[in-house]
Each structure stands twice: as structure tokens, then as C-alpha cells.
Amino acid sequence: MKDYSKVAFDLIKAAQAHEEYRSKECVNLIASEGLKSPAVNELLGLAKDLSCRYCEGENDLKGRVKARHYQGLRYIIKIENYTADLMKEVLGCDWIDIRPLSGTQANQVAFFGLSAISNNNKMAVAPLSSGAHISHDYTGLAGQLAKLEIVNLIFNVEELNIDPDESAKIIRAARPGIVTFGGSLFQFPHPVRELTGVAKEVGAYVVYDAAHVLGLIAAGQFQDPLGEGADFVTGSTHKTFPGPQGGLVFSNLTVEGKMDKGKTAAAKAIQHAIHPLSTSNTHPGRFPALGLAALEIKLHGEKLAKQTIKNAQVAGQHLFENGIKVLGEKHGFTKSHQIAVDVKSFGGGKVVAQKLEKANIILNKNLLPFENQKNKDNPSGIRVGFQDVTRRGYREDDVRYLCDLIVSVINEIKTPSSIKEEVITLAKRFGKIQYGFQSLREVLEYLNK
Ligand SMILES: Cc1ncc(COP(=O)(O)O)c(C=O)c1O
Structure with missing residues (x-):
């Protein structure tokens, strides 16, 4: 190792920077990632x-x-x-x-x-x-x-x-x-x-x-x-x-x-x-x-899940109306937290996911059901999940606004870097995690009632 103290210093800085970047400056749409409440984190x-x-x-x-x-x-x-x-x-x-x-x-x-x-x-x-x-x-x-x-x-x-x-x-x-x-x-x-x-x-x-x-x-x-x-x-x-x-x-x-x-x-x-x-x-x-997250699901899960699914469906509809091929139109695009989008005509899933990353919109490329597994490095699709943004309080209009930003990047109406500030502002507007407890004190007060 070159200089272990420098590496250790850089490690701590990277860990701090990650927290700032992904939790405060990005809009997170990776369908496999969830979001814990402040009390669960505590x-x-x-x-x-x-x-x-x-x-x-x-x-x-x-x-x-x-x-x-x-x-x-x-x-x-x-x-x-x-x-x-x-x-x-x-x-x-x-x-x-x-x-x-x-x-x-x-x-x-x-x-x-x-x-x-x-x-x-x-x-x-x-x-x-x-x-x-x-x-x-x-x-x-x-x-x-x-x-x-x-x-x-x-x-x-x-x-x-x-x-x-x-x-x-x-x-x-x-x-x-x-x-x-x-x-x-x-x-x-x-x-x-x-x-x-x-x-x-x-x-x-x-x-x-x-x-x-x-x-x-x-x-x-x-x-x-x-x-x-x-x-x-x-x-x-x-x-x-x-x-x-x-x-x-x-x-x-x-x-x-x-x-x-x-x-x-x-x-x-x-x-x-x-x-x-x-x-x-x-x-x-x-x-x-984990036990506390179970309590939160018991108390808020129904509202959270309903809004998550609604947000995914609204996104599917809005992207589709804006000329983006969202799969599953005849069944309302989705009944879960995620949608799949065919972006082959815009360069494929890898290209689109990388462009969106430059705008601080984080999602992943994905194979679509009709394609060969060999395409996995640059598949035709992207997968978009709405559980993180929903927990941050996004409702239908916020999702439409977010989709407009996505469309402007996909269609190259705007460059990713030109909308990055808007994305950061959006992320900061939804800084408070909802459908859960803000602190352990709040949990104990609730349980002692
Ligand atoms: C259907 C399914 N099963 C299992 C896993 C693996 O879960 P984990 O990442 O917790 O190992 C994933 C990951 O996304 C998944 O999509």
C-alpha cells in the first residue's frame, strides 16, 4: 500500500461523501433499494x-x-x-x-x-x-x-x-x-x-x-x-x-x-x-x-404501499404519454413498485442509465423479457422503482415532474448537467422520510401511550 494513512483518510471521506451524495443530492429509483426511517437507523x-x-x-x-x-x-x-x-x-x-x-x-x-x-x-x-x-x-x-x-x-x-x-x-x-x-x-x-x-x-x-x-x-x-x-x-x-x-x-x-x-x-x-x-x-x-421496521409497516404499510404503487403507475402513464415505451400498457404498466421501460431507440439501458446518473437520477439498466440474456451488458431496458421517492413524500404531481426531467434527458432536450441542479433541489425538497418514526424517543412515546 502506498500510504496507509492517506488511504484510511480517503476511506472515511468517501464514506461521508456517499451519505451526502445518495441521500441528499440524488433521486434514487433503483427498484431493489429501500429506505429506512430515522428511528430504524437510530x-x-x-x-x-x-x-x-x-x-x-x-x-x-x-x-x-x-x-x-x-x-x-x-x-x-x-x-x-x-x-x-x-x-x-x-x-x-x-x-x-x-x-x-x-x-x-x-x-x-x-x-x-x-x-x-x-x-x-x-x-x-x-x-x-x-x-x-x-x-x-x-x-x-x-x-x-x-x-x-x-x-x-x-x-x-x-x-x-x-x-x-x-x-x-x-x-x-x-x-x-x-x-x-x-x-x-x-x-x-x-x-x-x-x-x-x-x-x-x-x-x-x-x-x-x-x-x-x-x-x-x-x-x-x-x-x-x-x-x-x-x-x-x-x-x-x-x-x-x-x-x-x-x-x-x-x-x-x-x-x-x-x-x-x-x-x-x-x-x-x-x-x-x-x-x-x-x-x-x-x-x-x-x-x-428489523423489528421496528415491522412495527412501521403495521402502522403505515398500507398507505405507503398504496402510494408507492400509485406513483409507479402514474410514472408509467406519464412517460408513455410522452413517447417513452413503458412495458405493460394494457395492464396499467404495473401492480408493484416498479416499471420497465424500453429505451433501445435512445441508445439502450446502459447509455440511458449513465446519462441519468450525470443528472443525479439513479436507476439501473435491465434486460427486458423478450431479449437475449447475452445483451446483459447493454440491454434494451431500464427498471425504475418508486419505493424510495414515495417514502420521501412524493405524490402523483411530484412523480410527473420527475418524469419530465427524465424525459428531457432521454430525449436530449436538455443535457444531464443542465438539469442536475433541478434534481438536487428536488432531492432536498423531499429530505424528510415519512411513513415511519423520526426518532426512537418518538417510538417509545407512541408505545407508552
Ligand atoms: C428476486 C430477487 N431475489 C433475491 C435477490 C437477492 O437479494 P439480496 O440482494 O438481499 O441478496 C434479489 C435482489 O435484488 C431479487 O431481485
């Missing part, structure tokens, strides 16, 4: 000792701590249990594991656990280019780590959704051990209800990856995967669910008043995949903040 910052500790061991079939193997855990055990209880309450499930460190790891433990007890090592899932996550694919975790043979469900590009009839044929022919729904480019609820029966017919477990839409589901504003027949739901706690970065997996193991044998065996296999197979330290410093 609780995360408070967990100084907690984030030094280990608490590895086994959990029970209520998602609570069963055994831990170190000393000094009298509060940590309570913290994990309280957090799990709050999460079960908002997610309407009777079993949860909040120990996975991310959505990817949640998929890992679900795929490892289920493939250990299912009929075979085949998994049916939507193709990567039509919105599945890399962890579902044969090129990613599912194929390379879990060694699953991936069979693709049929995706209807017109409908922007999995085709239930054609996919039923695939499931019947391939007889996979796991069928997985959910995705990264995910505007419309997947046909879980329509395909669960077929999955059960061939003895498959049904997994639903709710990484993107967990906050919408918790607020009752997207589909209800467990209610529609999914056996297990995996997810991230930091996208539309406004908690600290982390992952989880949950289920209802009780069916008609009795513990379901197949699901219970599967939950045990997933727990084994969590510990000892893939976690030692579970980063317990995030748990209190």
Missing part, C-alpha cells in the same frame, strides 16, 4: 455491542430460539424472538427464520433445504431474462451452488407474466422437486394460485421469492403467496420492506389446525441449511431495527 446505530456478538444455534418450529451454544446471550435471545414475533405478525405466518443475511442467502437455504428432501434436484422457474433473479438460474446459485437442474417456465411477453397453461405443461412433463415464483423485474403478481395445484400433483414444493415485493405483501397490497398456496416465501428485508439489509424465509407450517408433515420436514431441512450449513454469525445487530 436503532441500527444503537446496536453497537450487539453487532459484535455471536448467537449461533438451533431454532424451533415457531421460528424462535431453541438452543444457543455461547454464553452472554440473555438479551440476544429475547431480541431474536421479539423480532421474529413481530415479523410473523406482519407477514401472517406461523414460522419464520430471520437469520439469513440476504435475499440471496434466503434462496440458498430454501433451495439447499428443499432439494435435500424433495423428489429430485430439478427446479422450475421463470427465465432469467423475463425477470427471475440470478440466484434462481442455472448460471447462478441454484445451478452452480445448489446443483439444481433448471427447467424454465413459459413467460408470456405480451402479458409480462408466467403463462399458467403452458407452464403447467412444463411442470407436468418435467416433474420438478421445486417450483419457484417471484422475480427482480416483477410488475405483476405471478400465477401462484393457478400453478400450485399442478406443482402439488407432481410432488413439488412451491417457493415464492418476495425479495422485491415483501413490503407490499406485508401491507396486503400485492398477492398473498402463502394464501395462494406457496409452501415457503423467501425475501430481502431492505427493498420495499423498509428494514436493515438482511434476508428471511417463512411459511405457515400449520394447515387446518395441524402441523403439516411435509412442510415441517422442509422447514427443518431449511433450518439445517441455515445453521450449521451456511451461517455462523447471523449479524444480530440488525434484528432490533
Whole structure:
């Protein structure tokens, strides 16, 4: 290293600069990123000792701590249990594991656990280019780590959704051990209800990856995967669910008043995949903040989710009316927090995302459902998510104004640098994070009432 003290100094400066740049000067539209309230951030910052500790061991079939193997855990055990209880309450499930460190790891433990007890090592899932996550694919975790043979469900590009009839044929022919729904480019609820029966017919477990839409589901504003027949739901706690970065997996193991044998065996296999197979330290410093985010969802989730979805739909309509090809017009563009936009005629997703970045509008390039995965370096699309701006208080007119700025950059009516000041002003106007608590004091006052 050249001069370690200079590098350390630069590191601290970069960390400070990042906070200023992305939280105060940019408009953040990356669909996989969430926003924590000031109180959730405060609780995360408070967990100084907690984030030094280990608490590895086994959990029970209520998602609570069963055994831990170190000393000094009298509060940590309570913290994990309280957090799990709050999460079960908002997610309407009777079993949860909040120990996975991310959505990817949640998929890992679900795929490892289920493939250990299912009929075979085949998994049916939507193709990567039509919105599945890399962890579902044969090129990613599912194929390379879990060694699953991936069979693709049929995706209807017109409908922007999995085709239930054609996919039923695939499931019947391939007889996979796991069928997985959910995705990264995910505007419309997947046909879980329509395909669960077929999955059960061939003895498959049904997994639903709710990484993107967990906050919408918790607020009752997207589909209800467990209610529609999914056996297990995996997810991230930091996208539309406004908690600290982390992952989880949950289920209802009780069916008609009795513990379901197949699901219970599967939950045990997933727990084994969590510990000892893939976690030692579970980063317990995030748990209190996660529990508080669950309380905020309980109190404000419905309003937040409704406005997020409305903002995404308004953006779709407004961009479309301004000559930008937003996908899904016939279904109102989206029923989630995100839209997909075809910008091929403006140079492609990479070019457009880079231009917008120069204007401090941050979003990502994305493959569109009809294109070849080989286009991933400069795909035709961009994906735009509205959960961050909504939490900052944007309503329909603010979204239209933001879309006008985006259109002026895409159409090259204005240069990115010429609108950057407007974007910074806009970002500063929406400095206050809403639909949550401003401080821990406010939380305690509310709870003591
Ligand atoms: C559908 C889906 N699953 C899993 C993940 C991975 O989640 P994480 O980033 O928490 O590992 C993502 C990431 O965006 C995703 O889109």
C-alpha cells in the first residue's frame, strides 16, 4: 500500500461523501433499494455491542430460539424472538427464520433445504431474462451452488407474466422437486394460485421469492403467496420492506389446525441449511431495527404501499404519454413498485442509465423479457422503482415532474448537467422520510401511550 494513512483518510471521506451524495443530492429509483426511517437507523446505530456478538444455534418450529451454544446471550435471545414475533405478525405466518443475511442467502437455504428432501434436484422457474433473479438460474446459485437442474417456465411477453397453461405443461412433463415464483423485474403478481395445484400433483414444493415485493405483501397490497398456496416465501428485508439489509424465509407450517408433515420436514431441512450449513454469525445487530421496521409497516404499510404503487403507475402513464415505451400498457404498466421501460431507440439501458446518473437520477439498466440474456451488458431496458421517492413524500404531481426531467434527458432536450441542479433541489425538497418514526424517543412515546 502506498500510504496507509492517506488511504484510511480517503476511506472515511468517501464514506461521508456517499451519505451526502445518495441521500441528499440524488433521486434514487433503483427498484431493489429501500429506505429506512430515522428511528430504524437510530436503532441500527444503537446496536453497537450487539453487532459484535455471536448467537449461533438451533431454532424451533415457531421460528424462535431453541438452543444457543455461547454464553452472554440473555438479551440476544429475547431480541431474536421479539423480532421474529413481530415479523410473523406482519407477514401472517406461523414460522419464520430471520437469520439469513440476504435475499440471496434466503434462496440458498430454501433451495439447499428443499432439494435435500424433495423428489429430485430439478427446479422450475421463470427465465432469467423475463425477470427471475440470478440466484434462481442455472448460471447462478441454484445451478452452480445448489446443483439444481433448471427447467424454465413459459413467460408470456405480451402479458409480462408466467403463462399458467403452458407452464403447467412444463411442470407436468418435467416433474420438478421445486417450483419457484417471484422475480427482480416483477410488475405483476405471478400465477401462484393457478400453478400450485399442478406443482402439488407432481410432488413439488412451491417457493415464492418476495425479495422485491415483501413490503407490499406485508401491507396486503400485492398477492398473498402463502394464501395462494406457496409452501415457503423467501425475501430481502431492505427493498420495499423498509428494514436493515438482511434476508428471511417463512411459511405457515400449520394447515387446518395441524402441523403439516411435509412442510415441517422442509422447514427443518431449511433450518439445517441455515445453521450449521451456511451461517455462523447471523449479524444480530440488525434484528432490533428489523423489528421496528415491522412495527412501521403495521402502522403505515398500507398507505405507503398504496402510494408507492400509485406513483409507479402514474410514472408509467406519464412517460408513455410522452413517447417513452413503458412495458405493460394494457395492464396499467404495473401492480408493484416498479416499471420497465424500453429505451433501445435512445441508445439502450446502459447509455440511458449513465446519462441519468450525470443528472443525479439513479436507476439501473435491465434486460427486458423478450431479449437475449447475452445483451446483459447493454440491454434494451431500464427498471425504475418508486419505493424510495414515495417514502420521501412524493405524490402523483411530484412523480410527473420527475418524469419530465427524465424525459428531457432521454430525449436530449436538455443535457444531464443542465438539469442536475433541478434534481438536487428536488432531492432536498423531499429530505424528510415519512411513513415511519423520526426518532426512537418518538417510538417509545407512541408505545407508552
Ligand atoms: C428476486 C430477487 N431475489 C433475491 C435477490 C437477492 O437479494 P439480496 O440482494 O438481499 O441478496 C434479489 C435482489 O435484488 C431479487 O431481485
